[in-house]
Amino acid sequence: MAQRFERFGSWALLELGPKAAALKINAYYDFFKELENVSQDVPPYAHLLRHFSAEGLRRVRVPVRWLSEFDGLVVCAQAREADSEQRRVQGIMEQPREPWPQQLIAGYHRILQSRLATGGISLRSARLALRSASDLLDHSRLKAAAMIDQKALDGYWCKSPGTVASVTGFIGYLNQVYSAGLNSRPDANWARQQKLAKRERELVELLPQRDETSDFESRWIVKALAYFHGIGRISRKALVYVPAAYQGTAGFNIECPQGVLWVPSAGTYERTIVD
Missing domain, CATH: 1.10.10 (Arc Repressor Mutant, subunit A)
Known part of the structure; x- marks a missing residue:
């Protein structure tokens, strides 16, 4: 295990750089030392999960990556997620x-x-x-x-x-x-009202981001289609739309399987809320 740690240290120096490696090396040493207590060799990933937990392994993901790339450790994402879920269940029950x-x-x-x-x-x-x-x-x-x-x-x-x-x-x-x-x-009517209210909240929560992100327009249209037309699932990448005014109100025409649908622009909707 000492030889394994030496090899890891040489790799970490190149991979992370001297400063980052120096800051983390003590924590990584503790991991290898504990690993030696678990087994003289690299144990199966399931054993590591039982001993360290998924959260514990996340804190030492750099040496875990090294073990998987250079020392035969086979990481199982499904086992890791199952361990996390089991511990969440345990937390609820406790x-x-x-x-x-x-x-x-x-x-x-x-x-x-x-x-x-x-x-x-x-x-x-x-x-x-x-x-x-x-x-x-x-x-x-x-x-x-x-x-x-x-x-x-x-x-x-x-x-x-x-x-x-x-x-x-x-x-x-x-x-x-x-x-x-x-x-x-x-009640079904109550459920529909709650769903509509949630979709409107999602629209309103987008408004402060109007000038901050380049993909705001497509995100707005997806949420607006959900609120105004009840279309809950649509890919932003698949959107086909053009700016279009309706009765003097700025907005967008969107090509959908249901036909061409219109939604107002964010600026127009914001002014409606204020009014």
């Missing part, structure tokens, strides 16, 4: 809670683990579902043996409309196991 909310989320966690084991859900989806369940419990502030009611759930949806899908499984769990009697989805 959050401090009262015993009753902890009982509720622990039961749901077991359901998600069963679905993971059978391949019915991805690890990322499980983590998102667990995160939403935890946030709903925090929002509800349940007392011992009390159940989330529809008013608390509606309030959570209003606060976090983007979690409607990810919290559905937890609501179903509460209905099935605890007979909570909750609506698993908000």
